[in-house]
Amino acid sequence: MRMTHTTTRRYPAAKAARLAFFVFLGALGVLCGIAVPAHADGIALVIGIDEYENLGKLKVCGNDARAMAAALVAGGRFRRERVILMTDGEEDASLRPTLARMRHRIELMCDLASTEDTLVLFFSGHGTTVTVKEGEKEKEEGYLIPLDGDRPKGDPDDANRAVPMAWIRERLQGSGAQRKLLILDACHADSGDKGVGGVAPALASTAIVLLSCDRDQVSYPHETEEQSVFTRFLLDGLGGPADRDGNGEVSVEELFAYVKTKMVDWCLRTGKKQTPTLDDDGKTGLILARRSFESAVSSDVDETRFREAEKLLDSLEAELPRGGN
Numbered sequence: 445m446r447m448t449h450t451t452t453r454r455y456p457a458a459k460a461a462r463l464a465f466f467v468f469l470g471a472l473g474v475l476c477g478i479a480v481p482a483h484a485d486g487i488a489l490v491i492g493i494d495e496y497e498n499l500g501k502l503k504v505c506g507n508d509a510r511a512m513a514a515a516l517v518a519g520g521r522f523r524r525e526r527v528i529l530m531t532d533g534e535e536d537a538s539l540r541p542t543l544a545r546m547r548h549r550i551e552l553m554c555d556l557a558s559t560e561d562t563l564v565l566f567f568s569g570h571g572t573t574v575t576v577k578e579g580e581k582e583k584e585e586g587y588l589i590p591l592d593g594d595r596p597k598g599d600p601d602d603a604n605r606a607v608p609m610a611w612i613r614e615r616l617q618g619s620g621a622q623r624k625l626l627i628l629d630a631c632h633a634d635s636g637d638k639g640v641g642g643v644a645p646a647l648a649s650t651a652i653v654l655l656s657c658d659r660d661q662v663s664y665p666h667e668t669e670e671q672s673v674f675t676r677f678l679l680d681g682l683g684g685p686a687d688r689d690g691n692g693e694v695s696v697e698e699l700f701a702y703v704k705t706k707m708v709d710w711c712l713r714t715g716k717k718q719t720p721t722l723d724d725d726g727k728t729g730l731i732l733a734r735r736s737f738e739s740a741v742s743s744d745v746d747e748t749r750f751r752e753a754e755k756l757l758d759s760l761e762a763e764l765p766r767g768g769n
Contacts, residue, residue, distance in 0.1 A: 486522045486562035487621075488513070489553050491541050493569035495532045498594045504665045506531045508568035508629060508675040515682045516564065519694070519733025528553070532591050541569075543590040546607055554619035562623040562730065563616070563651075568675060571630025572606070574598040585610060588630060616650045623730050624651035625696060629674050631656065631663050652696055652727050658719040674720055677706040682733045694733040696724070 492509025494502045513529040516522040528549060530541040538545065550565065557563050570589040574596045575582050587596045587606035596602035603611070616624050656663040656674035666676045678699065680686075686694045686702035700722040711717055 488564040505568040554615045557621035563621040566627040568629040629656040677703040
């Protein structure tokens with residue numbers, strides 16, 4: 445009996461980079477079966493605050509934000525120029541998250557986004573919920589507290605103390621972006637705050653909302669004190685382990701499933717309870733990270749199909765205008 449087999453080949457990085465460019469034309473993706481997600485660009489505003497001017501200090505929020513900003517860029521869905529990092533430690537004063545600057549940056553991000561963009565707002569810091577009167581009725585309103593802010597008191601001046609979740613909802617609703625994600629790690633242990641877990645899900649009709657903990661729970665720091673537990677598991681999952689179906693992409697749903705499993709393991713080990721929540725109102729398919737083009741096209745590919753793709757790419761390349769070196 446004669447045995448036949450298909451040989452495979454691993455191609456160098458230079459060839460992979462050239463092929464990756466033409467993936468956008470659809471040639472290589474069709475002929476070699478390499479999945480390339482649409483909408484490679486997103487816009488992210490990543491905020492972390494530790495050294496509050498009027499409230500208790502936190503320890504890990506700046507690290508949360510810096511690591512998250514780096515992870516979004518590394519994941520390939522967000523260009524570095526489109527990930528804006530705001531922490532109390534920034535040398536550029538315009539990037540320190542005061543009330544005015546936070547509101548300005550959120551509004552700017554929402555205004556500039558087009559229908560092709562994905563918006564991500566990540567916040568790690570003090571968040572709280574207060575009861576406010578609306579006529580004869582009472583309702584709960586959530587707030588994210590900026591660097592120079594203070595704890596809301598349930599009166600009309602609260603908008604001058606913190607950023608209302610209702611205001612964020614209005615800005616997101618007015619944005620042209622079709623895909624919007626809000627990640628909140630905003631009820632830290634020992635903060636004395638009630639947190640936003642009870643009111644943030646109201647934003648689910650406008651954006652996908654991923655919260656570090658459920659109502660009446662707190663967000664704990666990891667034992668290393670480098671990040672919060674929630675953000676630590678987010679970062680781990682974005683690096684690839686959350687990709688359950690092995691397609692080279694990490695969706696919000698996959699990331700949440702990974703974080704939730706890891707959080708259960710952590711709770712069983714520590715005896716503490718923290719339950720992350722996801723409210724997506726039926727919105728699915730938002731991709732936060734993907735396998736790099738280079739790793740995709742340099743992996744083992746059927747040689748016959750690769751050669752067919754290469755011939756097509758050569759013909760396309762011959763018709764392109766030549767630049768300099």
